[in-house]
Amino acid sequence: MMTQDSSTASQLAERIKDWGKSLGFADVGITHTDLSAYEADYFNWVGLDFHGEMHYMTHHGHKRTRPNELVPGTLSIISVRMNYLDSNASDPLQQLHKSENAYISRYALGKDYHKLLRKRLQKLAEKIASEVPELQYRAFTDSAPVLERPIAKEAGLGFIGKNSLIIHPRAGSWFFLGELYTNLQLPPDPPFEKQACGPCTACIQECPTNAIIEDGLIDARRCISYLTIEYPGSIPDELRSLMGNRIYGCDDCQLVCPWNRYSSATTESDFQHRHRLDSSTLLELWQWSEADFLHFLEGSPIRRIGYTQWLRNLAVALGNLEGGHTQIRDAIQQLSTRRGLFGELLDEHIDWALERLKHQLTLSSSSEKNQSSPLKPFAAAKYYMPKSIK
Incomplete structure (x- = not known):
């Protein structure tokens, strides 16, 4: 366990945010490790079998909802987001509505985000360690039992929308998330307390397979992203005709989200489309x-x-x-x-x-x-x- 006086910790927190943005993260937030408010909903979701055959969702017990059990000694979590929308790619709506074209989720048009984000998180950790040699940490990018969206919400990076994604009122939702679990005692940022979807139900109405059951509740077994990526078996007959030309993932809930008017294009060359995957x-x-x-x-x-x-x-x-x-x-x-x-x-x-x-x-x-x-x-x-x- 590592503690610092409040003034020193606040200054370090601000420097961490500056370092993160200099490394290409669009935003950096800091939060505590108490995710108890999300624990019941998570296990209820699993209990309803809405996770489908993603059995890894059940393998780690409470480690997903209790960061201290996953990484003992964790005091603060640094949450980051990185934009991935390629503004040079073909128009997604045009691609989606030409049935002869293949629609691939915008996040997958370029290189795998896991490696890039992990490397940037590692560089951020090294920068912190250069000033705080006692730093202990673990970096995560959609690669371990981590409740990344609740963490991002608590860190002030956005609210959890009706489509279950993190949405920021000034940045939309076209971004990846990553985390550093640390043994630093840092002042937490204020969370997004209020969902800003208002009465909008665009994502719920537009989900091709009606996978959004209600506000923030997703039945993955009906989700096209799950069916085309996570699920290796026989796609249910009743869902096949609803999938249209979506061959890897689905972006419909983001394409109709009004907040995505404020999205910023990625500056990362690795996320630019390759091999005409945006228009094949x-x-x-x-x-x-x-x-x-x-x-x-x-x-x-x-x-x-x-x-x-x-x-x-x-x-x-x-x-x-x-x-x-x-x-x-x-x-x-x-x-x-x-x-x-x-x-x-x-x-x-x-x-x-x-x-x-x-x-x-x-x-x-x-x-x-x-x-x-x-x-x-x-x-x-x-x-x-x-x-x-x-």
Whole structure:
């Protein structure tokens, strides 16, 4: 345990924030280790099986909600955020609403954020240690049993929105979070006490699979990000047509969030899009060999799902394709080339896609085609729009 007098601790806290921003973090906050206010909700969420097959959510007991049990001696937590939205990437709404295109969550268009954030957190810790040699710490970036969003809220980095993401009124939600657990006794920053969503329910209305059950409560088993990234099994039939062309993650709740009018673009070159992942078509990506997949996605978070799951996601998206006869026939031909090559799981999703595409060829009117549309368009409802912040 390491304590300092209040004046020295306050000065150190301010220097830590300055150092963090000089390292590229958009914001730095400091908080305590008492997360007891979030413990019941977390374990109730797990008890409802809303975590799906993310079994790691249950493996660590109270270590996730009690930082001192995860890292004994922790007194203060430094919470950071880093912007990732690439302003040079193709327009996400245009990509999303062209069913022949592949939609990839904006955070995954560039290199894997884990390594970059960990390195920056390590540099921040080294800078602190240069002034406080007795520093003990552990750095986390979505890589351990850490309640990163409650920590960020308590550290003043934003409020927890109805979509369960951290949202800052001056910065939106297009950012990553990271933490340093330390043995320093630092003055905590004031938390975001009030949720600023107001009466807006845009994210709840627009979730393609209705995964947002209510304010801040997510059923991961219905979430497209979970289904395309975390879940390696057979995607439930009733959800496949709702996934549209989203092959890795989903950003709908952020795309309609009014606070994201205030988002800032990333300044990190590693988060810039690569290999046309922001604008590729489904058929272009389907034609990648496994060697292509490994080569083009080297250093990408997408690579972790593996080639077969990548093809599974693409097969579902191709099954949701809407286009002319030539385009649909091309999709049928391309899907058929890989049937029987990668096991029953992929064949199941290919067969589902083939059945849907062949059915489309039999439709005789444009009205019937519109009725079979797998995409849920953004509604035209007038949402609550927050007042501009000066």
